[in-house]
Amino acid sequence: MSDAAQPTAAEVRAAAEAVKTALDRHLAAVERRSGEDDPAVYEAFNLLAAAAEAYDELLYERYDEVTPFEIPGAEDALPPYTGPEEPHAVSVLIRRDYAVVEPQRLLAQAQRVEAADADDGETAGTVPGALGVLFGEFEPDEIASRHKEFGLEEGDSTLWVTAADDPAEAGEWLEAPFEGVDPQRVVCRFDVSAVFDDELDDDEVLEDEELEPLDAER
Known part of the structure; x- marks a missing residue:
């Protein structure tokens, strides 16, 4: 420069x-x-x-x-909020990532659900089919609290609350529900990630290392 x-x-x-x-x-x-x-x-x-x-x-x-x-x-970090002071509507955008660590457990759970509903066809024979069955049967919060039962491992997750001047019309955003989010209309955001735990662990290790010489003197 x-x-x-x-x-x-x-x-x-x-x-x-x-x-x-x-x-x-x-x-x-x-x-x-x-x-x-x-x-x-x-x-x-x-x-x-x-x-x-x-x-x-x-x-x-x-x-x-x-x-x-x-x-x-x-x-x-999000830019400063510039949305309406009194929003007439809000949208809640959630992303939760999972790793499929036990496919057989996932398939078994989906097949149990399918067996209990005689009207459903056989769709739980593949991992994508099993995911469709389980996420169709259980609420996302229940999947999150019972993910180990379904052979899943939690990854990062985030929740955004965005403000709107007026409620959206029925079916207005269904074709592209996650596009066009204005960061300046995000009222609040909550993130969960293992990276935050790693940072805490690193700080704890550093503190332990700093204390070792004092312990040795004693």
Whole structure:
């Protein structure tokens, strides 16, 4: 980057002040949180992540320095909400990934369901057919809570709540239900991933390693 395109010292300072403000807002939201999944805390987290990322970029461009901070999910953070203040409708978008780790168990469970319904044809003889039978019989939440019984292993999952000005017309989005989602209309988002557990495990290992010399002295 040329010197002419570099940010000014004042711009870097302003970005630093924005991080301080975002930190105060995030702490205040945490102190006032109304539950484990408080949307205000989530929004404050996203704003803090965006402010920290902007400051880091300006600091590097101006002084060739970086910060020691890394906020998980900052790259994937949603933009600030710009939807209606009082939505008249919401859409809930859910994605849950599973690995088929025990196909025979999956097939056996589907065949039991099929055997209990004499009107159904024989469709549970293949993995795709068995999946169709089980997901047609059980609610997604029940599949999630009993996934091991069905020979499945949980992967990542996410739930998005998006706001709309008006309810959709019947059948309006059925052909492409997951297209056209506006990130700026996402009211809240909740993610579950093993990567978060891995990050916690790494921190615990680091803490244990740091404590070892003290234990040795004792």
